Amino acid sequence: MRATGPQGPVAVGGVKSQSILAALLLEANRVVPMQRLIAAAWDDDPPAGAQTQVRNRISALRRAFRDVEAATEVIVTSGSGYALRTPEQRFDLGTFEAELARARFLRSAGDAPRAREALADALGLWRGSTLDGLTAPLMVEAAERIDQRRMGAVEVRIELDLELGRAAELVPELTELTVENPYREGLHALLMLALHRAGRQAEAMAVFRRIRRELVDQLGVEPGPELQRLHRALLDGGPVTLSKAAPSRPAMAVEPARTVVPRELPAAVPGFAGRHAALHLLRQRLPQPSAPTTLTVITGIAGIGKTALAVKWAHEMATAFPDGHVYLDLRGDSLNRPMDSGEALGRLLRSLGVSAEAIPVDVAEAANRFRSVVSGRRVLLLLDNAVSEDQVRPLLPGNSGSVVLVTSRSQLTGLVTREGAAAIPLHGLTGGEAQEVLTHLVGAQRVHAEAHAAGEFAKLCGGVPLAIRSASATLIRHHDLTIASQVEVMRVAAEREPFDAVTGSSLA
Missing domain, CATH: 1.10.8 (Helicase, Ruva Protein; domain 3)
Structure with a gap:
């Protein structure tokens, strides 16, 4: 673990502080509960004052980051937990995932050279073992998951190299990788294919015999269908290619959205009073299931109660949205850098069950994916602290019977004139x-x-x-x-x- 600022390295403390920072980065832009931070640093044997120690270490990290970037608070408190707010390009894992998404898009568009370049950029971020030196089981498990993603990306990069006619130069790398990963069948399949295309048929057959012997002797299992298919193709002298259904592409697989029903509304503000006219208007804006998405913009100065009104109504009408309630703070206030639409779409899609690796990096493509996921679902979407119309537009569902509530200090008149939003300006209480x-x-x-x-x-x-x-x-x-x-x-x-x-x- 290390951090670097414009002037060089940033002091992030010892192993415990690094573990806490790693736990925040692994869930970047999401709240990490106190107990998870404790587990990251001490596993199941925390000291008596573990919570205090976590808070002290968070304070030290905040000071370190504040010295580098005084204009924004990188680590924020949320309830009893903390969240690290940073764009994905500011930390290696976020950049890695973004480059994988870019590679997936380029490959689907038929641009193998640029897809290969994106994967090489992603893999070039590695400079050693993942989370090296952080030994709590939570960190070890996370490192293993990331390493599996890395190896999947390596396999896909090699597939692209094969498509680009680089078989002979891949053989040394694949030979080393199969020694380091003796049971990873996808790598052995790639080595067999590279040797075949380099004109080294006998060596390709020897790879199969070697992996089969290892699997039978050590694990008591036969090679999987892909390896056996490649072996038969080599024996028959027919076309030798990777199957389209090969199980060696975990980093590029596009998963369908899981059926997830998010319940993300914040707690209602106690002692809420008044706003009867605004609540009446909001109740009238509840659409029929087959109707277009309903959009309402609540505006007013800081502290006037925009979020309180939106949350009050949302809890009141929660049962009308069986497919979930999604809350997103767009950070359009003066204390934080506003969230860009790409990051916002990523958050929305993850809330609705789309895995991180299946989220497109292109904003327009991600917006299309979001509309597809929401289509046919009746969802309440609360977009808090919006800063502009352009920030909000990509986040709007299509015709799904959903409701979108937007709160903002700005008037957002463009949403009223172009998207047909209802405007509810809030003034002082009576x-x-x-x-x-x-x-x-x-x-x-x-x-x-x-x-x-x-x-x-x-x-x-x-x-x-x-x-x-x-x-x-x-x-x-x-x-x-x-x-x-x-x-x-x-x-x-x-x-x-x-x-x-x-x-x-x-x-x-």
Whole structure:
């Protein structure tokens, strides 16, 4: 494990820190629970303060990455876990998978030379054993899975080399690979084919005899159908080619989407109040199963409650979407780099059961695949914190009876004019609604006892739910503090700095 920045190596700590970083990278852009991070570092024998040690190591990693790229937080907290946010081209495994997808696309398009080049680029990322030095079983298992993907890519690259007429120069490499992997039948099949095409028939037959002897003596099994078919073709003197159904292409296989019903909605915000008109409009937007996809855009300033409204309605109507609920934070706020459409499509397809290796790298192709997967399914898709129309458009299903909710600080008028989206602009809560939120936070007794001060409190917060919750923090911590005294503090703060400085930099 190592990290490199513009100025050279980045200190990522010792083996435990490297294991935690590796666990985050293996699930890049997804939340990794605390227990999995502990298992990555200590397996089933963690110390008493393992959670604290993980948090300390995460803090050290954050500082190291912040020194390199101060503009964004690479490791973010989510619930009791953490997620490492980074584009796939920023870490080797992500680049490897992207190059495999590019090779798959190029090969399907008949461009063998460029497909071979993409695979060579992917394999060129290796500089030794995968996750070398990380010995927890979780890391060892992950390394074995990655190595299997690597060997599958090696086999496909060799197949392409054979297609390009390079049989003779492949023989030394394949000979070495079969020694290192004595039971991997796909490599032996490729060696037999390379020897045959290089005019070395007797040696090709000897490869079969050798692998058969190894399999029978050591494992008690005969060679598989592909090796036996190649052997018969050599004996018969007929065409000697790889079968189209050869089992030696795990890195290029396109899996059908598994039947996965995602349930990804965040928890509803406690103490939700008001928004009756908006909820009524959303309920009217529920389509019939055979109707086109329904698109609704909820807009407003930071903290106004866009996500809270969307999640509230989504939970209310969850049973209307038997094929799942998918949530995706597009990171269109000021604290994070917005998610590009390619990454977003990858996340959506994985949520719907498509394996990572089957996801096209081309955005247009991935969008087509997404529409195919969603077709005939009734799915609720919540796209939170969108930054632009162009970010959202590739993520829209076709005519499937699904519903897409988009939240954004921008108006996204293009989605309204071109895609027929309904726009729901959110403004501040009314005085009564704001007091409902305050009542939930600090209790009805305190609000009723200081009804006038509670009204002033709500006015100073501008009816912004997040501002109400932020300003209530002191009242929640100090039960003997009066609402009136907190109002005075807020008045002084409002005179010193603009209102949005009072609300802080929390997300909408």
